[in-house]
Amino acid sequence: MIVPYRALPGSVQARPFLDVLVGPAPFRVAGLVDSGAVHGLFHPDVAAEADIDLSGAETRPIEIGPRRVLAEVRFLVVPLEYEGVTWEAELGFTESMTLDWGLLGQSALFRWFTIEFRTYDDEFELTPISA
């Protein structure tokens, strides 16, 4: 699955975003594909709009960003889907994340796909890993 990078107004460099279905949401949300991130992280409003109940989520603190902000993150295993490919991954929800887009790191995406970045063509390719 070849996915074009997203060009954002004001930036000279397009970046790899993946638009995923999170849980039962009737809409997709954009996640920045980040090989340097451990987790998949989204703002809690994404969970609220997607009817994902965070009351039973496990809360763990993690440090976020260069200022090492200590954030309380509610982690939950949720189904994710992209173009008919589904997988279950642990996502963290924290208000320390911007609502503008989420983060798809190692545990949420990279352990499920082989991912090749081709920045020279402004695209990346996802290949699901066979079970």
Add this chain to the structure above:
Amino acid sequence: MPAEFDEDTAEAIDIADRLLRGVAIVGRWSGATIEADGDLRAFLGDSEHGVMLEYTATHRLQLGGHEITIGEVDYRLLHARMAPGQAGEGMIRLIPGSSDRAELRLIGVPEVERLDGVTSWVPAAMLEPHVGRWVAQSGTRVIASGDTFADAAEKARASGRLATIWRVPATTEQAEALSAF
């Protein structure tokens, strides 16, 4: 991939993408040119109301100087009539009659599997009217925008189309930001 394309091209990509996904497209049409013989001309007649016309043709997508053959598409026009001032055999121009509703559906095996690398890409220039706002993006099109995530999500739900909800950055700093605050 072209550096820029306009709204019409974006719509053409969107239609091709949806056809390849097996979606029956229902919309409006304003004109079509098809090859016609005497029987078709007699069928169409000179009715102002028009007739329901169904035909099959190869659907092609023009993109950046390239032509991508999508596959055979069943076109149903409700209602079509001949544009005034046409005579003789050959190609005829059709215009809507009492209804400009059209339905398109891909039939048979498509010529291409999908439009990888094209369909979720929206040029930055087309996002500029939405700078700083939340958008619902479906394929290559922004189908709704709002002041909040919830607003855009609600409009996407109401449209019945699956869309991605995200905020178009208002500044370079936002566009190049890290995800976390």
